[in-house]
Amino acid sequence: MTVMVEKDLRKMLNIALKKLDVEQHDIEIEVPKDTTHGDFSTNIAMKLARVLRKSPMQIAEMIVEEFPNNEVFKEITIAKPGFINFVVDKRIYYNVITEINSERELYGSSSIGHGEHYNIEFVSANPTGSLHIGHARGAAAGDSLARILKKAGYRVTKEFYVNDGGNQIHNLALSINARYKALFNEPVEMPEDGYYGKEIIALAKTIQLEHGDRYLKEDGYAFFRQYGVDYLLDQLKTDLRNFGVEFDIWFSEAKLYEEKLVEKTIETLKEKDYTYEKDNALWLKTSEFGDEKDRVIIKSDGSYTYVTPDIAYHKEKLSRGYTKLIDILGGDHHGYVPRLKAAIEMFTGQSDYLEVDLLQMVKVIQNGEEVKMSKRSGKAITLSDLVEDVGKDPIRYFFAMRSLNTHMELDLDLALKQTNENPVFYAQYAHARIASVMRQAAEKGVHVNTLINQFETLDSDKIDTLLTVLVDYKNVVEEAATKRIPHKITQYIHRLAQALHSYYAEEKVITDDERATKERLALIHAVKIVLKDALSLVGVDAKDRM
């Protein structure tokens, strides 16, 4: 809708410019941050100052003079340096109410992603322990982005890469072994790079319950390995589900080996002459593609480095025909990105088939001071702790509020308060208020016809604001999707909730005026739909009562 209005404006400005004998010109139209500057503005008069050799103010006046008559803009003003500001007659927005109420959750959908199929990989934690707070940020970011991209018309596949093939699983088995033996007072030393989380102790106890002392007598290594991965992966899925995050594909690293994909990938790279042998190892020429140096892919002892299966994995993903691969990684992996992109370029000829979005660290504050995580002691704040103590919605919302690449702070004292310091309540309350009014209407026997399309009584600044925000939804979704900025959505949610609360305080919806009541009910019903939909894009539930 705003897009249409913008198009109209452009057309009208061109007509005016033609009358002034100005050649076709790039007209910049923007939505002013300050609403007192109207709904749209242009700096065209300033741009033309040099060409026409007149002052911007003069030019602006000339443009306004020649501006065609129309029903879209009810006010056109000229401001200081030479801006021309346009105020939309909000009556042309009335039909958005009907549109929303009939399209419901499809309203705001876009087609800018048409034809694109994105694979978005995130979290991808090793199944060696519980998910901690860093994974939580990744999960929230990836899932929200996926939802937003879908809304914008992209096809999206969410994928979790399970690192179940490497050395870490070996260490996991040894760690379980140590914890298991300890239960029988047969202490075994924890491995050097062992996993110290309390969930490993719980895991060992489960094994003790199910199998008694069986693995004191026989070697339990293979069993611990398999059991551990299954158990932890299962827990991990549960934790993510409780956080509102579901994946389409769980891709096992082990599968790469089973299907010989790593060997095949290395063969391909050799054939393309991107490898060479040196010091008894096999190197990949990543420096030819922007990496700062070449990387070893087969060590001198014959084993692979970390990147090797990962390259095979990304090649496998490419073979599935996605138009883009997105990896969401922790910021500490930034040095890893160039070598991965180099490999992608070796296969596809262009590195931007892969987009890596980095998340910066989360600093956790508790009792006013920073909580330091420690692998050794197993001390960490887990995702399940967060969901249990604080709740899914505030955590999801809080993560979505921040841009991905900012260092963020999570204040647990604040999050635990569950007061209005958590902005998510503000939005949920707006939704609940509307639901409440709807209930009142039903009780009073008011017949709610949300599909009315004639509006005669909606006339106030608060309503104009609501309509303006509702109309803007699609733009916001598109911007959030293309720029990968989920916080654009939470900002929008806040803007809409604010407009609703402000309106609610000013005007009663249900009155004796039947006509007005019906129109207002249709309006707030539309607000309710968009609020709920926008919240869903960041994985937050809308509530009907609070």
Next chain:
RNA sequence: GUUUCGGUAGCUCAGUUGGAUAGAGCAACGGCCUUCUAAGCCGUCGGUCGGGGGUUCGAAUCCCUCCCGGAACGCCA
């Protein structure tokens, strides 16, 4: 040392293809509940945009330089 992210109001953060008096939430302060939910509304206070140069009609935004903090710099994963 190199790479990378960040430094914007008391706090947490938006805003960076150059544009109008730099925004939001929270905190603080002052009002508003006989009326559909006060988890709300209305208003006030609050900033050398890390420092210094430069580019121009115009810089938080672009260029140079310096300072401070996080992270990464393996034939670890």
